[in-house]
Amino acid sequence: MPWTILPPEDLIRDPDAIAQAKRLRSALKQPNREEHNLYSKFVRAIVHEIITIGVAAVERHLGDPGDPGAQAFWLFLANANNIQLNQAWSPQIAGIEPRFFDYGGAGSSLLGGMPIFTEDMFLIQMDTNTYELVPPSPLELAYHMIQAWLGLGEFQNITTSQAVREYILVLKGADQNDVDAFRAYWESDVEGSGKIPILGGEGIQVEKLGARNDDELYLRYTDYILRIIAVAFDLSNRDYGITEHDNRATAGVAADTVFQDAILPMGLCIREHLELEVINYYFPGFRLEITDTEPRSQEQEAATATELFKERLISRNEARMRSGHEALPGGDLFADGLAVPTEEDVGDAQQSTRSVSVAASRRVQKAKTQDAIAQQLRLF
Secondary structure, three states: OOEEEEOOHHHOOOHHHHHHHHHHHHHHHOOOOOOOOOHHHHHHHHHHHHHHOOOEEEEEEEOOOOOOOOOOEEEEEEOHHHEEEOOOOOHHHEOOEOOEEEOOOOOOOOOOOEEEOHHHEEEEOOOOOOOOOOOOOHHHHHHHHHHHHHHHHHHHHHHHHHOOOOOOOOOOOOOHHHHHHHHHHHHHHHOOOOOOOOOOOOOOOOOOOOOOOHHHOOOOHHHHHHHHHHHHOOOOHHHHOOOOOOOHHHHHHHHHHHHHHHHHHHHHHHHHHHHHHHHHHHOOOOEEEEOOOOOOOHHHHHHHHHHHHHOOOOOHHHHHHHOOOOOOOOOOEOOOOOEOOOHHHHHHHHHHHHHHHHHHHHHHHHHHHHHHHHHHHHHO
């Protein structure tokens, strides 16, 4: 989803603030020079950590604030499996007692992990509660649901295998030796072997014995497993190759539902953490904004921004920001060439309106005074 960084609202047209916003955007586009050296790779790694582990641990470091050409900040993704919360930490002792311990780094020792303070690391997670730091991830939920289903299947298998059958086979005209021979033949050559049962006799007769394939069993095994996994990841059955009867309209609705239920919440969660824990943490007032939250492609987004610009519903810079481009300096324009009013223009217009109102009020008051004098003269 396209994003941009905006200056504080009171400095939205300040050249220095705009330059600072561009510097922050450049830093976030390349958060580090290691394995996650691009914004897309960095965010994909965060998504992978949240889906598999349930939390992503991000190290943050401030760059050189005095050098406009230097990196504004640095972000590194740590292995969340090695990060443990310090149970003795509280907000009152932040900066004195470390918030986290890293038990997988090179600096960790046998006696304890490497201490990490709050200003150096923050966590990104979708869900939380009051009794555990990291709730189960989607992968863990899917695993536990499949394990529970397999356990239930094993219990049902044992129960049904030991239960009394609701039917009995009668071999007419057979003695005990024939029954024993038939039982041995059935158990050795039919059950579990996959061979076609064939018996001798007069003529040819077909008797249906039970399910022929997986489709006739109680729920199709593979489809059921895939449906369980889809539920855990907030996705639809279609995303796992389970096609159902639908048309183009229902397919579009399903795709939009997946975007709104699975992709957008994850994107907004990452956006909030990066804005509050990085952008606003180091540079208060600056904002990280997702310029669009609709499941449209870049071509569709560009066409929508162009149409809104032509109808004068948005300005040139708003159209550029909507499609993921930086705003152009030198003032903003509408499609017909009219300039977007600045704060100074609005202030001058308000001052002019107040001046006209004062002048009109004085003219009314002067007319009332003249009418009062004329009325007094008529009385005399």
